[in-house]
Amino acid sequence: MIRRSERTNLVQARKFSEALDRAMLGYTNKQLTTAQMIVQLLELAKWVREAKRHGEELGLSGEETVFYDV
Numbered sequence: 001m002i003r004r005s006e007r008t009n010l011v012q013a014r015k016f017s018e019a020l021d022r023a024m025l026g027y028t029n030k031q032l033t034t035a036q037m038i039v040q041l042l043e044l045a046k047w048v049r050e051a052k053r054h055g056e057e058l059g060l061s062g063e064e065t066v067f068y069d070v
Contacts, residue, residue: 009062011069012051019044 023040026032032040055065 009066016048
């Protein structure tokens with residue numbers, strides 16, 4: 001999902017990627033347990049879905065959503 005949004009919405013893709021990187025770093029440094037990492041990934045997936053729905057709810061096209069996010 002992040003890769004797909006990266007092709008069209010660089011701002012959102014960068015935010016998602018940074019959030020994923022932070023979670024992975026926390027897990028790698030043993031600051032997060034496996035269960036906490038799973039929760040982080042689920043929250044990130046929810047965030048990605050909500051970001052996609054946000055533009056649709058506003059009735060914006062993909063290009064308009066990108067402009068709105070910038």
